[in-house]
Amino acid sequence: MALGPISSNLPPDAEIIEPMCAVFRRAIKAEGLKYTPERAQILDTIIEFDGLFEADQLLETIKERGHSISKATVYRTLKLLESCGIIQHVLFDREQSHYQLAVGNTGNTLLIHADTGEVETLQIPELIELRDRICRERGLKAQGHRLQIFVTSGK
Amino acid sequence: MALGPISSNLPPDAEIIEPMCAVFRRAIKAEGLKYTPERAQILDTIIEFDGLFEADQLLETIKERGHSISKATVYRTLKLLESCGIIQHVLFDREQSHYQLAVGNTGNTLLIHADTGEVETLQIPELIELRDRICRERGLKAQGHRLQIFVTSGK
DNA sequence: GTGCGTGCAAAGACTTTGCACGTAC
DNA sequence: GTACGTGCAAAGTCTTTGCACGCAC
Numbered sequence: 001m002a003l004g005p006i007s008s009n010l011p012p013d014a015e016i017i018e019p020m021c022a023v024f025r026r027a028i029k030a031e032g033l034k035y036t037p038e039r040a041q042i043l044d045t046i047i048e049f050d051g052l053f054e055a056d057q058l059l060e061t062i063k064e065r066g067h068s069i070s071k072a073t074v075y076r077t078l079k080l081l082e083s084c085g086i087i088q089h090v091l092f093d094r095e096q097s098h099y100q101l102a103v104g105n106t107g108n109t110l111l112i113h114a115d116t117g118e119v120e121t122l123q124i125p126e127l128i129e130l131r132d133r134i135c136r137e138r139g140l141k142a143q144g145h146r147l148q149i150f151v152t153s154g155k
Numbered sequence: 156m157a158l159g160p161i162s163s164n165l166p167p168d169a170e171i172i173e174p175m176c177a178v179f180r181r182a183i184k185a186e187g188l189k190y191t192p193e194r195a196q197i198l199d200t201i202i203e204f205d206g207l208f209e210a211d212q213l214l215e216t217i218k219e220r221g222h223s224i225s226k227a228t229v230y231r232t233l234k235l236l237e238s239c240g241i242i243q244h245v246l247f248d249r250e251q252s253h254y255q256l257a258v259g260n261t262g263n264t265l266l267i268h269a270d271t272g273e274v275e276t277l278q279i280p281e282l283i284e285l286r287d288r289i290c291r292e293r294g295l296k297a298q299g300h301r302l303q304i305f306v307t308s309g310k
Numbered sequence: 311g312t313g314c315g316t317g318c319a320a321a322g323a324c325t326t327t328g329c330a331c332g333t334a335c
Numbered sequence: 336g337t338a339c340g341t342g343c344a345a346a347g348t349c350t351t352t353g354c355a356c357g358c359a360c
Contacts, residue, residue, distance in 0.1 A: 032313090034315065034359050036316080036359070039315090068317095070318070071349095072316075072318080072350090072351075073316055076315085076316090076351090096349070097349080097350085111290075111293075122289070124289065127282075130285065131304055134279065134304070135304065138266075139308070140266070140306040141306060141308075143306060144304075146303045147302045147303075148300060148302075149290065149299075149300040151295040151298060152298055153294070153295055153296075188339070188340090189333085189334050189335070189338090189340065190334080191339090210325085211324085226324095226342090227325090227326075227327085227342065227343080230324090230326070231326090252324080
């Protein structure tokens, strides 16, 4: 599946982005890790993406800006960011891993247009309720979720 | 584990399995393709799995039964089965693709235990309604979905 | 100064492909 | 008899790892 244009109605706004870097910095320090220029650059770029992205694309964008970070570092940093809860790993096809900023802890929903390959991001509050109810009934606690809805236009 | 309005599921029962093979056979013929012993064996094995499985595991099981089907054929058949709507491709981690029988066209929900790695399959009728409403509001038509909920036990 | 981080290239894991032979129809 | 299917091994993708050098703290 060739993914087309990715539109998002989840523009992370200032009040969310701002702390993002701080959270990362704090998380990193807490682990005795270092806040390197590479890590900062990667997070900055991700924030500007404003939606879904792929490791590949991240690497490309960084390169276009004249910076140079190795593939290995990008992957290592993505894992780190994920473990800090700053980004989420999203999988909807076999071809490639996608990531996106984790806005809050609310999980996310993707509307994937089966025909065009276009992907939209949504937040569905009812889904959280539904999810939590399901877990509660089983004595479980939801840590997060991913919902992918495959759609076709028209009809 | 029968809880409230949520029917836990996926032991595919006879009334579902039975037509499965017929559907496959018909779909295959319709495309001018052939119903080979390899394809039959693969579908049979999948049906017995009674839930989620990996390509790897499928290959292994077939081998244990004294049959021998190549990796390539397994992957090719999985794609075929997916395009016939008989199985669904499920992704919840990067490590490996998972597949499961597509029971109806209702999509599926996985409860993934973040701590133990255990995975349960559910059917959530309300989710279908929610999904369809969301699509309807946007002039779209849902073709299917996948929901993955990450949980931890206890509270 | 001491780890942790980085880049590079090689290694890995899963999946796909090319090709010649085999077989369902 | 004619496609289509299969097995094998090689090729591809994306991602991870090992290692020596470099830098944040």
